Amino acid sequence: MTAETPFVPVVDFADWNSNASLEQRKAVAQRLIEACQNVGFVYITNHHLSPERLAQAFEWSKKLFDLKLEQKMLAPHPSGFKVHRGYSWPGLEKVSNAMGNEDDTADLTKTLRQVSDVKESYEIGSEGNKDQPNQWLPESVLPGFRMFMTNFYWECHKTATNIMSAMALGVGLEEEDHFVPTHPGHNNQLRLLHYPPVPAANIESQTSTRMGAHSDWGSITMVFQDDCGGLQIENPNQPGEFIDVPPLKDAVVMNVGDLMMRSSNDTLKSSVHRVTLPPKQDRFTGDERMTRARYSIPYFVSPEGPTMVECLPSCIDEKHPVKYKPIRWNDYMLMRASMQYETPPDEAAVSA
Numbered sequence: 001m002t003a004e005t006p007f008v009p010v011v012d013f014a015d016w017n018s019n020a021s022l023e024q025r026k027a028v029a030q031r032l033i034e035a036c037q038n039v040g041f042v043y044i045t046n047h048h049l050s051p052e053r054l055a056q057a058f059e060w061s062k063k064l065f066d067l068k069l070e071q072k073m074l075a076p077h078p079s080g081f082k083v084h085r086g087y088s089w090p091g092l093e094k095v096s097n098a099m100g101n102e103d104d105t106a107d108l109t110k111t112l113r114q115v116s117d118v119k120e121s122y123e124i125g126s127e128g129n130k131d132q133p134n135q136w137l138p139e140s141v142l143p144g145f146r147m148f149m150t151n152f153y154w155e156c157h158k159t160a161t162n163i164m165s166a167m168a169l170g171v172g173l174e175e176e177d178h179f180v181p182t183h184p185g186h187n188n189q190l191r192l193l194h195y196p197p198v199p200a201a202n203i204e205s206q207t208s209t210r211m212g213a214h215s216d217w218g219s220i221t222m223v224f225q226d227d228c229g230g231l232q233i234e235n236p237n238q239p240g241e242f243i244d245v246p247p248l249k250d251a252v253v254m255n256v257g258d259l260m261m262r263s264s265n266d267t268l269k270s271s272v273h274r275v276t277l278p279p280k281q282d283r284f285t286g287d288e289r290m291t292r293a294r295y296s297i298p299y300f301v302s303p304e305g306p307t308m309v310e311c312l313p314s315c316i317d318e319k320h321p322v323k324y325k326p327i328r329w330n331d332y333m334l335m336r337a338s339m340q341y342e343t344p345p346d347e348a349a350v351s352a
Contacts, residue, residue, distance in 0.1 A: 008035075008041045008042060010043040010045060010251070011028065011042050012028075012044075013028060013048070013162065014045075014046040016028045025166070026170075029169040030170055033170030036256050039233070039271065040269035040270060042254050043254075045248075051249075051250045053155065060148055061192040061193075062295060065192075067142065071137070072120075073087065075136055077135070084123050085123045085124070085125060087121075090117075116208050117208075117212065118196065118209070119196075119210060120194050121191055121193045121194070124150075124190040125188065126186040126188065149190065152190065157301075160299065160301045163220060164180075167179075171268070172314035183304075188301050189299070190298075191300065193294075193298065194295055195293065198290065200277055200291050210275040210277075211274055215258055215270045215272050217257055217258050217332065217333055218259050218260075218300050218301055218333075219257050219259050220255065220260055220301045221299065222299040222301070223255070226247065226294060228247070228292045228294040231253070232244055233271050255273065256268045256269055262323075263309055264312060265316055265323055267320075278291060278292050302333070303329050304329070305330040306330065308329075309326060
């Protein structure tokens with residue numbers, strides 16, 4: 001790694017608490033903003049989610065994905081892209097940076113799907129979000145799963161609120177809780193991800209992928225990783241070059257999403273990232289290298305659906321005029337989601 005190659009900074013959040021002085025909180029906020037300006041990704045330690053709680057979350061995730069397919073299919077991802085909840089089996093979702101606002105959306109979707117993402121996921125949201133109803137497994141299939149994940153969802157929201165309060169202070173807003181009214185937590189998404197073993201040659205030849213290069217849609221994303229590795233970010237100084245984001249035990253990897261970049265008038269960076277081959281493979285089938293299974297838990301933070309996202313006043317001046325027109329979160333979300341899940345034939349006929 002050269003001196004010009006950025007690395008993912010580490011920010012200690014121990015001083016972001018009710019007993020800390022304003023100066024201590026400002027120091028945390030400034031370090032966070034510097035990372036979001038230069039790289040767009042940051043490791044956060046002492047983020048108030050305990051190592052024990054994170055270990056439990058990964059244990060539940062593994063129990064889920066160890067179920068038989070027919071059991072997981074008792075809570076299937078609904079058809080289409082408008083509701084993003086429940087179980088997505090390998091090949092159902094295709095992640096990219098494509099935007100679904102062009103006339104050739106259907107053709108582009110088909111082209112992207114010529115190379116499948118080899119992963120499975122389970123999406124969980126707030127029980128209070130009636131537009132995105134949860135798809136729960138029957139309690140008898142995985143007893144205790146629903147209760148744990150519901151509680152963990154709101155624990156993650158508390159941590160996310162702390163991070164966004166630090167961001168508000170760091171970009172010069174008058175109130176730390178500036179984002180709280182528009183981000184009450186009901187439009188967030190907890191995602192359990194499993195990348196099953198696959199021949200390494202398939203990834204190297206690009207006949208299949210783990211997760212393609214993309215930016216995240218919302219305000220911020222928090223990601224908890226296992227020890228496998230494979231997450232990479234695009235070098236902001238060298239487009240097309242990707243840099244590893246290796247696991248850091250018990251840390252959360254936080255990245256800026258598109259909406260926060262728009263809100264900050266490009267002060268903060270929504271970085272392109274992907275998941276590819278982990279640094280090590282742990283088994284062979286004959287002469288064939290197989291990737292390790294990988295587990296991760298992202299938590300996507302977004303405003304309420306009708307929220308109009310516009311540039312923050314502290315990020316606008318004579319040298320930095322407004323770059324983005326206001327946009328409603330739900331409209332932006334649907335443009336992106338429409339490229340990841342295929343439109344059902346009946347809905348496609350209506351839209352045509």
